[in-house]
Amino acid sequence: MATQSFKARENGNEYQNGKEEGNTCPRSPDSDMFRSTNNIKVYVRIRPLSKDEYARGETSCVHIARDEHSVKVVEQGYGYNTTTRSFQFDGCVGPAAEQHEVMQTVEMKKLLDKVLEGYSSTVMACGQTGSGKTFTMSGREEGMHDKKGYEDCWGDDGLIARSAIYLFEAIKARSFNKDQTKPYTLRASYFEIYCEQVNDLLRLDAAPRDVKWSSRDGFYVENLLLVDCDTLEDVFSVLNEGGKNRKVGSHELNKDSSRSHCIMTLHVDSLCDITGDGHPIVRYGRMLFVDLAGSERLKKSKSSGEMLKETGSINRSLFTLGKVISALSEGKKGDVVPYRESMLTKLLMESLGGNSLALMIACVSSAASAVDETLSTLHYATCAKNIVNAPSINMDARDKIMMKLQKEIAHLREENKMLRTKLGLSLDGDLTFPEAIQSVSPMATKHRRQTRNIPPVGLEIKCPTELKGLEKYFGKEFGEEASGLSTLANFQDVFPQQSARGSLTLESLRCMPSQGDSFGSSQQGPTLQAYSEDDAWGDNCEKTTDGTSTPCVLSEPRTIRASCEPNSFLGMYRGSVNVKPKGLQQFSRRNRVSVDHLGGSRARLKKGYPRRIGKQDAFQGSITVNQAAFIKKLLDLNISPVDGMVNF
Numbered sequence: 001m002a003t004q005s006f007k008a009r010e011n012g013n014e015y016q017n018g019k020e021e022g023n024t025c026p027r028s029p030d031s032d033m034f035r036s037t038n039n040i041k042v043y044v045r046i047r048p049l050s051k052d053e054y055a056r057g058e059t060s061c062v063h064i065a066r067d068e069h070s071v072k073v074v075e076q077g078y079g080y081n082t083t084t085r086s087f088q089f090d091g092c093v094g095p096a097a098e099q100h101e102v103m104q105t106v107e108m109k110k111l112l113d114k115v116l117e118g119y120s121s122t123v124m125a126c127g128q129t130g131s132g133k134t135f136t137m138s139g140r141e142e143g144m145h146d147k148k149g150y151e152d153c154w155g156d157d158g159l160i161a162r163s164a165i166y167l168f169e170a171i172k173a174r175s176f177n178k179d180q181t182k183p184y185t186l187r188a189s190y191f192e193i194y195c196e197q198v199n200d201l202l203r204l205d206a207a208p209r210d211v212k213w214s215s216r217d218g219f220y221v222e223n224l225l226l227v228d229c230d231t232l233e234d235v236f237s238v239l240n241e242g243g244k245n246r247k248v249g250s251h252e253l254n255k256d257s258s259r260s261h262c263i264m265t266l267h268v269d270s271l272c273d274i275t276g277d278g279h280p281i282v283r284y285g286r287m288l289f290v291d292l293a294g295s296e297r298l299k300k301s302k303s304s305g306e307m308l309k310e311t312g313s314i315n316r317s318l319f320t321l322g323k324v325i326s327a328l329s330e331g332k333k334g335d336v337v338p339y340r341e342s343m344l345t346k347l348l349m350e351s352l353g354g355n356s357l358a359l360m361i362a363c364v365s366s367a368a369s370a371v372d373e374t375l376s377t378l379h380y381a382t383c384a385k386n387i388v389n390a391p392s393i394n395m396d397a398r399d400k401i402m403m404k405l406q407k408e409i410a411h412l413r414e415e416n417k418m419l420r421t422k423l424g425l426s427l428d429g430d431l432t433f434p435e436a437i438q439s440v441s442p443m444a445t446k447h448r449r450q451t452r453n454i455p456p457v458g459l460e461i462k463c464p465t466e467l468k469g470l471e472k473y474f475g476k477e478f479g480e481e482a483s484g485l486s487t488l489a490n491f492q493d494v495f496p497q498q499s500a501r502g503s504l505t506l507e508s509l510r511c512m513p514s515q516g517d518s519f520g521s522s523q524q525g526p527t528l529q530a531y532s533e534d535d536a537w538g539d540n541c542e543k544t545t546d547g548t549s550t551p552c553v554l555s556e557p558r559t560i561r562a563s564c565e566p567n568s569f570l571g572m573y574r575g576s577v578n579v580k581p582k583g584l585q586q587f588s589r590r591n592r593v594s595v596d597h598l599g600g601s602r603a604r605l606k607k608g609y610p611r612r613i614g615k616q617d618a619f620q621g622s623i624t625v626n627q628a629a630f631i632k633k634l635l636d637l638n639i640s641p642v643d644g645m646v647n648f
């Protein structure tokens with residue numbers, strides 16, 4: 001026989017003697033590196049040669065590589081030609097492995113721990129008929145389930161019995177030291193899908209069950225018997241009863257061949273105070289054990305009569321399952337995935353591409369005569385590796401919303417704490433009023449953001465009343481109409497300490513009068529208005545008083561040193577409005593002075609305001625002056641800045 005050279009490439013097909021065949025999985029085998037923890041985990045279990053196969057002189061064609069993650073399948077061609085294919089999985093279990101090793105290799109306990117936390121988990125055995133699916137899930141029938149505890153576990157016990165034992169042990173450990181309330185309850189159900197019909201294996205006398213759809217549970221079997229299992233023996237009774245009632249037939253490839261897909265479910269409801277607020281919520285964990293009927297070739301199984309019909313139905317549903325797996329592995333979602341084409345895929349919707357954790361065990365025979373079926377199973381399993389699920393804890397919708405809100409509150413609290421720390425505020429207690437305005441004012445925040453790292457165009461600070469003065473100064477532009485400006489100047493309560501933070505300052509003024517203009521009248525030359533009560537600029541101004549305002553007309557060229565940081569923040573204010581808001585709006589727009597109202601009248605000031613606004617319409621906010629607008633205003637007024645200070 002020619003020496004076989006294994007040129008294994010990870011997770012792909014490897015070819016020899018020029019023979020090449022594509023992988024049936026639509027995705028590149030290299031996509032392995034992109035697999036996440038939510039991908040379906042896929043393991044391979046190789047069944048040893050049976051006595052009959054030995055007797056026939058069969059050889060083994062499936063080998064596990066040293067890394068224990070890939071299997072190589074050697075296919076005999078014509079003459080001495082052989083083709084070797086290599087597939088990579090999450091793990092491989094060899095023919096000599098015992099049942100407890102399977103439990104370990106596939107990390108069953110991790111899945112079960114998730115069930116205790118409220119997740120749904122699925123373990124599914126697939127493969128051709130006689131490849132060891134039922135053996136893997138349930139063990140050998142004759143030795144089944146009459147034990148008292150883990151130590152008594154029989155060597156041949158399958159995953160279901162071992163998982164039940166583990167769950168009871170874990171529940172016992174978790175409940176230790178708790179009060180009298182029972183935090184976990186366990187129930188079991190067992191049904192089969194036989195020729196597209198769902199039978200409750202725990203109530204054989206009952207009519208076939210309907211499969212219904214609900215937005216909460218997806219597809220589910222209606223009126224299924226759920227047996228309360230207080231002890232391990234209760235679970236074993238369910239297993240024995242269900243196992244006894246399964247449809248089994250005998251054909252050439254397996255004397256105890258399952259003629260139906262069987263799903264045994266352990267429902268683990270747990271009461272848990274997740275948020276620690278003394279309101280426990282119920283989480284609905286579920287562990288599904290799916291023992292699929294095996295695919296079979298009639299030529300080999302030689303099924304006939306009723307069995308022929310069963311085989312047709314089994315192969316059809318497995319074909320649909322293949323289509324679903326293939327669609328999901330291509331990343332398709334929603335209605336494009338043909339879940340509804342068979343009862344099996346409907347009921348596995350959560351497990352394949354849904355909210356469940358899932359694990360697939362591809363069972364294969366090591367016999368060379370079964371190489372075609374083995375390859376087909378491995379291709380199938382390779383596709384399944386690409387399926388991504390989105391596991392989530394099962395709980396009532398109300399509890400879900402409550403948890404979401406609680407999470408949001410915790411997040412906001414955290415954010416609030418962080419912001420208070422940044423603002424240098426104490427971490428407890430309520431905010432004082434000015435503090436509150438300061439910390440919530442979007443303009444103040446915006447200002448801080450905008451002026452950070454931006455140097456001012458010039459600076460000369462020496463005017464304590466710049467806020468009031470400047471408001472009047474801008475206000476003059478609109479005369480009486482702009483009564484909003486006067487209002488601004490008449491604030492009942494301006495925070496001087498806030499205005500001191502404003503970086504828009506005026507110290508002195510150099511006016512360049514227009515040619516031919518004479519001074520002495522407020523109508524000629526640049527006119528500035530100073531705040532009437534505080535004459536910071538008054539020394540050099542000629543005051544004319546008209547009753548309502550105090551125009552300041554400059555009699556000689558003076559110096560104005562003007563500086564303005566970008567979007568200078570002038571200060572906070574509050575007051576009541578009894579002015580025509582229109583003026584305020586103009587003030588705001590034309591001079592690019594933004595008035596940020598935080599109080600009740602903000603909306604009205606913005607649009608659809610009434611002509612009269614009562615005194616009760618108190619408002620508060622911050623004022624910001626745009627640098628460019630400020631400079632333009634100076635130029636409009638024919639005011640030059642001091643040489644070298646501001647270069648316009």
Ligand SMILES: Nc1ncnc2c1ncn2[C@@H]1O[C@H](COP(=O)(O)OP(=O)(O)OP(=O)(O)O)[C@@H](O)[C@H]1O
Pocket residue numbers: 046047048095127128129130131132133134135136140254256257258259292293294295363
């Ligand atoms: N790993 C194994 N070690 C020993 N015996 C095994 C192993 N796997 C399977 N067998 C034996 O092989 C036979 C067929 O196994 P099993 O009934 O589990 O196959 P199956 O895949 O469920 O077949 P079907 O799809 O027809 O129901 C059984 O007698 C079983 O005890």
